[in-house]
Amino acid sequence: MANYEERIQDTYTGEIAIIKSNDWYIFNQKKENKLASWEKRGHRLHKQQTKEEGLEEANRLTNEALENIKNMKNILKYTLGIDDKINWESLKDYKKFKQFKFDLQPPDLNSYLLQAPRWSIFEYIFKSITIKRKAILEEKRKEHELAMERFNKNKERKIAEYELEKKQFEKLQEKHNKEVEDLKSRFEKNEPEAIEEYLDLVFSKSKYPDFITLSYDLLFDESRKTIIVNVELPDPDSLPKEVDYKYIASRDEFTTKVLKKKEFSELYEEVISQIAIRTVHEIFESVYTNSIDFVVLNGYVNSIDKKTGNDTIACIVSIQAEREYFNSLNLTKISAKECIKGLKGLIASEFINLAPVKPILNLNREDRRIIESEAVIDDIDSNNNLASMDWQKFETLVRDIFAKEFAGEGVDVKVTQASRDAGVDAIIFDPDPIKGGKFVIQAKRYNNIVGVSAVRDLFGTVMNEGAVKGILVTTSNFGKDSIEFAKDKPLTLISGAHLVHLFNKHGYNVNIKIKQK
The missing domain is CATH 3.40.1350.10 (Trna Endonuclease; Chain: A, domain 1)
Known part of the structure; x- marks a missing residue:
């Protein structure tokens, strides 16, 4: 057996080595050489792993960026395969209330009786032992009865609480379902407020890419059978511009390639135009009553004025569409921007510059309430x-x-x-x-x-x-x-x-x- 021996392990790979020597100096030299070798190999493996992970992440980010571009180009197409009408039944709540559960078990009589002394042969000789045993048994029976009474009261209380909770649940559920029915009835009677509430629901269910958030302000003009919609559109800075990612292993960092200015300007125009046409489409398709003949859409962008640094808001698109004509369009083949022009819409010369246009019809701030x-x-x-x-x-x-x-x-x-x-x-x-x-x-x-x-x-x-x-x-x-x-x-x-x-x-x-x- 060697005078000096030690078992060491590489923390990176888990490899084990036994270092042996009869000479202390040689033993230490072997150990240091082995640890240095492991450290060098670990650094190389880590660098390789980092590079592979970096390349993999760059590939993932690139695919995500390309998917974002694809989604922006298909904003209108996405909704054409969806029925935008509200399914009234889907708004109702038919969930069953939770089942009653009482996890406690009733007290076991035998567990109480087992606490009393057992019968013994000495009871033939000493009657007092029998009397004492029976007294204890009776005492344990009474303890069990009291425990059973407490158990039943506790269970009854839990049942009462459950029934009250269930009653409240069913009451709220019934109230909600009646509200849905009430909205449906008022909507089908063409009540202005109900039409606006209905379209709020339609827009809340309209799915856009995560980076696009829209807000709507609605007013129904019953006399003109016209719905006026103000839409807050995304500003250019809120949309992703990235198209490609590269990982530079020597610097352990990512580089990004973005759309050229002209390419992004064209993409932004496509996004704004498609949102405008899609919104009109969703209104006409979802409103199945004869209440709306015209849609007026004003698209606004909130942004920062680069010259002044102040908040600014500009209407960059305004269109009016008539139901019969709009429904005759083949939206699968149109150019959204050209479609807006065909609707005699007002649009900024370049959306990207947020040049304002005058809305065709303003949403009246007067509130019927x-x-x-x-x-x-x-x-x-x-x-x-x-x-x-x-x-x-x-x-x-x-x-x-x-x-x-x-x-x-x-x-x-x-x-x-x-x-x-x-x-x-x-x-x-x-x-x-x-x-x-x-x-x-x-x-x-x-x-x-x-x-x-x-x-x-x-x-x-x-x-x-x-x-x-x-x-x-x-x-x-x-x-x-x-x-x-x-x-x-x-x-x-x-x-x-x-x-x-x-x-x-x-x-x-x-x-x-x-x-x-």
Whole structure:
């Protein structure tokens, strides 16, 4: 046996070697040489593996880039094989409520009886032993009865909770299905609001590549049988330009090849044109009633003005299509841009430059939900407790204070109807082209803390309305979850204290006294 011996292992490949020698110097030299050899081989293998992985990743990225280009060129083609009509039944909820489960097992009598002493031969001699054993048995039976009673009560409580939960589930399910039926009925009766809601559903189900996000603003003009659609289109910088990736092993980095300026300009024109024609197609195909004869589409792009650095919005395409003529087109063979021209559409000379055109027909900002309401703010004094006043009066009061806040800026603040207001109690219209837009207000005359569900609902309303901001006003306060949810979102939360401050700012002395439970 050698004087010196050690088992070593290569951590990269797992190879094992036994180093032996009778001489300490030779032993160390052998070990160092072996470890150095392994390190050199490991570095070479790692470099080779990195190169292979890099080449594989470059190939994957290239395929993904080419797929992106292909998807952008087939935006219109994609929808032609799909029936855009809403399947009403698919909107309904027919899920079965979960089965009742109670995992606990009833107490076992034998397990209790086994805790009592067993019969023994001494019971023939000592009667007291028998008496004691039987007493313990009786005691264990009673313990089992009590345990069984607790078990049954627990199970009954769980069943009651389950039945209540099931009843609530079925009630919400029934409410949802009735809402679907109600929308279907109103849509087929050609009610304007229902037509707009229906088309919102159509567009929400319309699938585009992940990097394309569209938003729609709709108005149905019943007298003209015309739907006006404002579409927020993707700006050029949001679309991928990459067509090829290379991996440079010597620098361990990727290089990217992008479309030439002219190629990308042509692609962008194709994308915008196809989105416009596709949107018109989806409307005419999905609306199976006789309510719509014309579609007017205005395509807008929000971007940054490279000259000023300011936000800007430009209408770069506007078209009007008549149903009968549009349905006669063979959309599988058209050029989307030429089709727009054939529809006498207005288009920028080059979409890529975002040169604005005048919309054929503007979407009227007037909202059918808006109602006229008398000002109530001048009748308010310190004797009025905002937390206990009539809720409709409170909503009008909120409108009045915001009208004061925005006075002199050309801003309109309107109150909406109490029913079918989609969660909107007031609407602010700010005509400023940069900081303006549509703001929705919800007024909560609460005595309790406003939960996060109300803030979530407001955010959903902002998205559905295409608003730039949502404002939630309450006479009480907001919970921690509500404040956390509103962070980094276009939401403003105004608590009771802030509301009082707002009134004081404009010279009105009001108070809020929360009812204590």
